[in-house]
Amino acid sequence: MAEMFAAGQQPEVLFWVGCAGSFDDRAKKITKAFIKILNSANVSFAVLGTEESCTGDPAKRAGNEFLFQMQAVTNIEVMNAYDIKKVVTACPHCFNTLKNEYPGLGGNYEVVHHTQFLKQLLNDGKITLEGGTYKGKRITYHDPCYLGRANDVYEAPRELIRKLDAELVEMKNCKKKGLCCGAGGAQMFKEPEKGDKDVNIERTEQAMETQPEIIAAACPFCNTMMTDGVKNKEKEASVAVMDIAELIATAGDL
Amino acid sequence: MDYLPNILFAIVLIVGIGFFTKNVQRLVRNIKLGKDTDVSDNQSQRWSNMARIALGQTKMVVRPIAGLLHIVVYVGFIIINIEVLEIILDGLLGTHRLFSAPLGAVYDFLIGSFEILAFLVIVAVVIFWIRRNVIRLQRFIKPEMTGWPKKDGNLILYIELVLMFLFLTMNGADYQLQQMGAAHYASEAGIMGSFPVSQFLSPLFEGMSISTLVIIERAAWWLHIVGILFFLNYLYYSKHLHILLAFPNTFYGSLKPKGQFKNLAAVTNEVKLMMDPSADPFAAPTEDAPEPEKFGASDVADLNWVQLLNAYTCTECGRCTSECPANQTGKKLSPRKIMMDTRDRLQEVGENIEKNKGSFVDDGKQLLDDYISREELWACTSCNACVEACPVSIDPLSIIMDMRQYLVMEQSAAPSDLNNMMGNIENNGAPWPFNQMDRLNWAQES
Numbered sequence: 001m002a003e004m005f006a007a008g009q010q011p012e013v014l015f016w017v018g019c020a021g022s023f024d025d026r027a028k029k030i031t032k033a034f035i036k037i038l039n040s041a042n043v044s045f046a047v048l049g050t051e052e053s054c055t056g057d058p059a060k061r062a063g064n065e066f067l068f069q070m071q072a073v074t075n076i077e078v079m080n081a082y083d084i085k086k087v088v089t090a091c092p093h094c095f096n097t098l099k100n101e102y103p104g105l106g107g108n109y110e111v112v113h114h115t116q117f118l119k120q121l122l123n124d125g126k127i128t129l130e131g132g133t134y135k136g137k138r139i140t141y142h143d144p145c146y147l148g149r150a151n152d153v154y155e156a157p158r159e160l161i162r163k164l165d166a167e168l169v170e171m172k173n174c175k176k177k178g179l180c181c182g183a184g185g186a187q188m189f190k191e192p193e194k195g196d197k198d199v200n201i202e203r204t205e206q207a208m209e210t211q212p213e214i215i216a217a218a219c220p221f222c223n224t225m226m227t228d229g230v231k232n233k234e235k236e237a238s239v240a241v242m243d244i245a246e247l248i249a250t251a252g253d254l
Numbered sequence: 255m256d257y258l259p260n261i262l263f264a265i266v267l268i269v270g271i272g273f274f275t276k277n278v279q280r281l282v283r284n285i286k287l288g289k290d291t292d293v294s295d296n297q298s299q300r301w302s303n304m305a306r307i308a309l310g311q312t313k314m315v316v317r318p319i320a321g322l323l324h325i326v327v328y329v330g331f332i333i334i335n336i337e338v339l340e341i342i343l344d345g346l347l348g349t350h351r352l353f354s355a356p357l358g359a360v361y362d363f364l365i366g367s368f369e370i371l372a373f374l375v376i377v378a379v380v381i382f383w384i385r386r387n388v389i390r391l392q393r394f395i396k397p398e399m400t401g402w403p404k405k406d407g408n409l410i411l412y413i414e415l416v417l418m419f420l421f422l423t424m425n426g427a428d429y430q431l432q433q434m435g436a437a438h439y440a441s442e443a444g445i446m447g448s449f450p451v452s453q454f455l456s457p458l459f460e461g462m463s464i465s466t467l468v469i470i471e472r473a474a475w476w477l478h479i480v481g482i483l484f485f486l487n488y489l490y491y492s493k494h495l496h497i498l499l500a501f502p503n504t505f506y507g508s509l510k511p512k513g514q515f516k517n518l519a520a521v522t523n524e525v526k527l528m529m530d531p532s533a534d535p536f537a538a539p540t541e542d543a544p545e546p547e548k549f550g551a552s553d554v555a556d557l558n559w560v561q562l563l564n565a566y567t568c569t570e571c572g573r574c575t576s577e578c579p580a581n582q583t584g585k586k587l588s589p590r591k592i593m594m595d596t597r598d599r600l601q602e603v604g605e606n607i608e609k610n611k612g613s614f615v616d617d618g619k620q621l622l623d624d625y626i627s628r629e630e631l632w633a634c635t636s637c638n639a640c641v642e643a644c645p646v647s648i649d650p651l652s653i654i655m656d657m658r659q660y661l662v663m664e665q666s667a668a669p670s671d672l673n674n675m676m677g678n679i680e681n682n683g684a685p686w687p688f689n690q691m692d693r694l695n696w697a698q699e700s
Binding site for chain 2: 050176
């Protein structure tokens with residue numbers, strides 16, 4: 001971003017990579033897949049790189065409003081300095097925080113989730129999907145809480161899966177009633193409380209009931225939780241957990 | 255002496271309604287213990303939410319069986335209450351079926367539909383009872399549903415059942431009396447009302463004298479109206495307050511996306527001060543500076559009044575708990591219990607204030623730890639399933655989050671894993687211990 005700005009250019013959209021997308025080995029693949037699509041669609045975009053910092057979402061959900069607002073104000077200063085208008089992110093937690101909680105602190109941007117952005121690219125004819133790779137494959141989609149219930153985005157990811165010519169199968173809890181993967185509310189960063197079972201195992205069992213070949217996710221944390229769940233069930237050879245961006249990048253042979 | 259029943263009825267009515275008014279005042283006082291919160295925005299959206307969710311029961315039918323049965327009972331109670339108006343006027347004026355003459359055929363239709371509804375209510379209530387006590391649906395037998403909450407749930411069903419039977423008995427005996435041409439009951443215009451259900455009670459009244467039937471009819475009439483007044487006053491002590499509070503509660507429910515948690519204004523001020531290069535870090539607070547605000551909530555008075563209204567509105571149906579991922583996987587957290595605890599504590603604080611002539615005297619207890627444990631609070635994934643599930647727009651998640659804020663910002667009592675995570679964000683700008691300068695490394699990897 002700094003380079004573009006120095007060259008007097010303004011990108012069409014800022015890609016907010018997020019901490020998982022920057023550091024987590026699994027999530028980095030999602031980042032790269034999304035970048036491939038952006039490049040192939042000739043989208044003018046930028047990333048903040050080392051100027052990006054955690055949105056503060058996990059701090060806020062853990063109860064540390066102070067740390068959250070420190071993070072938010074710092075990020076807003078950076079983004080406002082670059083005069084950012086539109087932000088896309090592959091993480092529903094970043095998406096929710098940037099979209100809903102930053103405006104009150106002076107950060108007003110048009111924020112979209114990458115599934116919404118991809119759908120728009122598809123509608124505009126900037127990317128085309130030939131269903132070849134996933135034709136007829138059974139794919140079940142796991143709704144991330146912070147995309148679905150929290151922001152009522154249910155259809156964009158589903159439409160993309162359908163466009164892959166895949167067979168979209170729904171779990172018994174989906175859309176508004178989608179079951180959490182167990183990572184939200186800062187649970188990702190702590191051990192679960194005592195119980196009979198881990199939440200991600202429960203959710204993975206629901207996914208397995210649909211006998212999928214692929215579990216599609218749209219959140220790096222859900223991806224981790226579901227991947228762990230599939231490993232726990234020793235099904236990693238037959239069931240893949242993939243982000244929607246990865247599905248599209250692979251289908252387009254990017 | 256002829257006016258004795260009228261006077262007696264007027265007294266019963268005044269006492270019943272007077273007591274209810276006192277309970278409403280208590281309720282309002284307790285809810286007002288909560289902090290102020292601005293809910294004056296977007297009135298039209300709020301009215302429409304109330305119409306849709308409370309009046310229209312749209313979220314009840316998400317679970318079709320319980321939803322439809324509930325609509326039967328709900329419509330039954332609202333419609334049959336039209337009859338209560340006539341009963342009250344008859345009682346005060348000493349008339350019999352006052353509305354019959356002016357309404358004519360419409361009256362017959364109304365009474366007929368009341369009877370059918372009463373019958374349907376009986377059916378629904380019996381099914382509800384079976385779901386609670388025979389089938390024992392999961393959500394009705396959770397740990398928080400023992401003792402009073404369990405008894406309360408059943409008592410409400412019994413009261414409703416008894417009221418409906420009294421209503422039908424009253425009509426049945428009346429029908430018999432009208433047919434027999436009893437004085438005061440029969441009218442020259444013919445039979446008043448139509449009795450599609452209570453006519454089947456006729457065999458029971460066969461061969462009874464007019465005086466016996468009058469006693470039965472009067473007894474049912476009196477018990478029915480006294481029962482209604484009793485029920486009205488039972489509400490304050492019961493989970494059944496939702497029949498009134500569901501309306502304001504859906505009106506004041508959040509209009510924001512569920513993922514949007516409010517930004518604490520007190521913190522914003524602090525943060526702004528910290529970011530302001532011209533602020534003097536050593537400045538002493540001015541003399542008249544207010545006490546720094548407490549962050550988050552450890553007791554009911556730290557919550558806002560809508561959250562307290564939420565607590566009184568909860569009817570303990572347990573849909574939230576049955577959708578909660580933590581509860582489903584055997585954790586202690588139950589969103590319903592959060593609401594029940596909040597109400598119980600609020601009730602306790604209210605009684606404390608009453609006992610101490612208008613001011614709260616510290617009782618060494620609070621909502622945190624004495625009612626809601628930390629283990630429950632930390633088990634929440636903030637997934638909003640409970641908020642989505644609630645048919646009357648209650649938000650248990652907001653209470654959980656406020657209490658977490660207290661734990662973290664006032665007590666520094668987060669689980670150590672979370673402290674590590676927050677330390678990382680503070681130092682490296684990421685929840686993991688990676689260097690901020692490595693943020694773009696992925697771009698160089700293949």
